[in-house]
Amino acid sequence: MNRPLLLSGGQILTMTDDVNPQPFVGWVAVRGNRIELVTDNESKVREFLSENPDTLHIDCRGKV
Numbered sequence: 001m002n003r004p005l006l007l008s009g010g011q012i013l014t015m016t017d018d019v020n021p022q023p024f025v026g027w028v029a030v031r032g033n034r035i036e037l038v039t040d041n042e043s044k045v046r047e048f049l050s051e052n053p054d055t056l057h058i059d060c061r062g063k064v
Contacts, residue, residue, distance in 0.1 A: 002032040004052045006045070010060030012038060029055070 006029045013023045026040035037048050
């Protein structure tokens with residue numbers, strides 16, 4: 001089983017509207033090659049973390 005990875009504070013560009021994409025700052029959770037969560041809702045993130053306590057968290061705020 002792969003350890004989940006949570007990226008937080010990054011700007012996310014939605015792929016649902018090619019004409020008017022609406023970026024937002026939020027969280028993305030990935031396990032292996034599967035995206036498990038994309039959200040700007042903190043309660044969904046807390047729920048994900050409670051179900052996956054071994055999650056590796058990477059803060060994407062600031063300059064890289």
